[in-house]
Amino acid sequence: MEKIIEEKLQGNTLELEPKAGNSKKLFIESYGCQMNFSDSEVVASILQNQGYDTTNNLEDADLVLVNTCSIRDKAEQTVRKRLEKYNAVKRLNPKMKVGVLGCMAERLKSKFLEEEKIVDLVVGPDAYKDLPNLISEVEEGRNAVNVILSKEETYGDISPVRLQSNGISAFVSITRGCDNMCTFCVVPFTRGRERSRDPQSILEEVNDLAVKGYKEITLLGQNVDSYLWYGGGLKKDFSKASEMQKATATSFTDLLKMVAEANPKMRIRFSTSNPQDMTLEVIEVMAAHNNICNHIHLPVQSGSNRILKKMNRLHTREEYFELIDNIRKLIPDCSISQDMITGFCSETEEDHEDTLSLMEYVKYDFGFMYAYSTRPGTLAGNKYEDDIPLEVKKRRLAEVVSLQRKHSLYRTQQFIGKTVEVLVERESKKSPEEWSGRISQNTVAVFPKGDYKIGDFVNVKIEDCTSATLRGKALGYSENN
Numbered sequence: 001m002e003k004i005i006e007e008k009l010q011g012n013t014l015e016l017e018p019k020a021g022n023s024k025k026l027f028i029e030s031y032g033c034q035m036n037f038s039d040s041e042v043v044a045s046i047l048q049n050q051g052y053d054t055t056n057n058l059e060d061a062d063l064v065l066v067n068t069c070s071i072r073d074k075a076e077q078t079v080r081k082r083l084e085k086y087n088a089v090k091r092l093n094p095k096m097k098v099g100v101l102g103c104m105a106e107r108l109k110s111k112f113l114e115e116e117k118i119v120d121l122v123v124g125p126d127a128y129k130d131l132p133n134l135i136s137e138v139e140e141g142r143n144a145v146n147v148i149l150s151k152e153e154t155y156g157d158i159s160p161v162r163l164q165s166n167g168i169s170a171f172v173s174i175t176r177g178c179d180n181m182c183t184f185c186v187v188p189f190t191r192g193r194e195r196s197r198d199p200q201s202i203l204e205e206v207n208d209l210a211v212k213g214y215k216e217i218t219l220l221g222q223n224v225d226s227y228l229w230y231g232g233g234l235k236k237d238f239s240k241a242s243e244m245q246k247a248t249a250t251s252f253t254d255l256l257k258m259v260a261e262a263n264p265k266m267r268i269r270f271s272t273s274n275p276q277d278m279t280l281e282v283i284e285v286m287a288a289h290n291n292i293c294n295h296i297h298l299p300v301q302s303g304s305n306r307i308l309k310k311m312n313r314l315h316t317r318e319e320y321f322e323l324i325d326n327i328r329k330l331i332p333d334c335s336i337s338q339d340m341i342t343g344f345c346s347e348t349e350e351d352h353e354d355t356l357s358l359m360e361y362v363k364y365d366f367g368f369m370y371a372y373s374t375r376p377g378t379l380a381g382n383k384y385e386d387d388i389p390l391e392v393k394k395r396r397l398a399e400v401v402s403l404q405r406k407h408s409l410y411r412t413q414q415f416i417g418k419t420v421e422v423l424v425e426r427e428s429k430k431s432p433e434e435w436s437g438r439i440s441q442n443t444v445a446v447f448p449k450g451d452y453k454i455g456d457f458v459n460v461k462i463e464d465c466t467s468a469t470l471r472g473k474a475l476g477y478s479e480n481n
Contacts, residue, residue, distance in 0.1 A: 027061035032069025041160035068104030103190035126150035149192035175221030216267035225277040227252035299339035303358030304351035335365035335441035343393030345384035
């Protein structure tokens with residue numbers, strides 16, 4: 001899939017190796033952000049211990065779970081269409097149970113049981129440990145709901161199973177929730193307040209992945225740069241911590257350095273960053289460690305100061321430029337990607353032009369772009385009029401996407417003639433004779449297979465490109481092998 005897309009939404013079914021003695025089948029499908037896919041691995045781990053093995057065959061399932069996204073109306077409509085598919089299967093297999101997980105479950109709560117007659121259980125992002133009890137309720141003939149948000153839960157004590165994994169790359173969750181309260185965003189309401197995971201449990205998970213042969217991990221959170229561990233508790237309560245807790249607290253800079261130094265042969269990525277929270281120290285740690293990938297996903301949402309203020313983005317256009325300049329200065333070959341919203345409430349043509357001029361300044365490597373849709377329960381949904389006509393939103397979105405394609409091609413063209421390190425991840429979708437993998441900058445590269453295999457680090461000389469993909473020839477193994 002090209003990264004220059006309008007919707008960062010995808011579905012994926014997940015399967016793992018059967019566990020001896022398990023007799024029930026779980027079909028789990030995930031939509032939305034990387035955190036949802038990571039959460040599905042936690043859910044599968046919990047249910048594996050309850051006798052469930054996963055299956056990719058919907059018709060074989062005893063339990064069907066869909067992990068949902070509420071960030072845009074289109075995401076919710078996609079889930080509802082999938083529920084129609086489940087309903088058709090359930091008519092043939094009445095014993096099959098259906099559950100809705102994730103952000104959409106939290107937003108709609110018990111209303112979901114009324115709207116979608118086939119749904120048996122509704123489980124919010126912080127209630128997955130209660131799944132065994134909820135499933136028991138359903139098996140006794142009662143609908144089950146648990147969408148209570150937690151101030152402590154991070155699932156740090158659960159070892160996620162790696163579903164449909166290539167055995168090469170994995171997500172490692174470090175924070176949950178968000179405190180930023182952007183006016184367009186449902187995440188604080190569906191995932192709760194921001195809390196960080198014990199750094200020791202993170203290191204243990206990463207070390208375990210390294211022992212198992214994984215070559216790359218992504219530290220994951222709604223806002224990774226605000227990671228802060230001082231012995232537990234919400235970030236907003238840090239001011240109440242003891243002097244000892246404050247003196248020994250672990251910041252994201254500290255965590256990133258710890259993980260990189262503990263596993264120097266493993267590639268380290270992180271996502272997502274918020275411009276208002278990313279520090280110069282994080283960029284310096286990236287520059288100092290070769291195994292931290294040279295890519296930063298840095299959502300900006302708009303190039304207009306007026307719209308940024310209305311979105312409650314706590315940075316200005318000028319501050320964003322300063323951050324970009326620091327990245328370029330310390331890591332000249334760092335790729336930068338974006339999230340962008342067009343047609344936010346009251347956006348004028350001048351505001352839109354500010355977004356285009358910001359894009360011209362940064363020249364992002366790739367991005368995820370959307371037309372604004374009102375999300376019920378958000379400040380914007382409650383307070384602001386969604387007053388931009390759909391045709392105007394779509395026209396502005398088309399202009400943003402077109403400019404991003406131009407910049408993406410410009411960025412990939414800079415690699416022609418250069419030698420890059422590629423981590424082989426899978427067979428190319430377009431040719432069984434080629435391998436596909438990513439370079440440090442997160443750009444996909446393909447090259448003839450030769451004698452290489454999945455998991456190899458290969459030096460590849462780039463000879464051609466599209467706006468999303470590099471193409472080249474292998475020169476040999478890199479020193480990371």
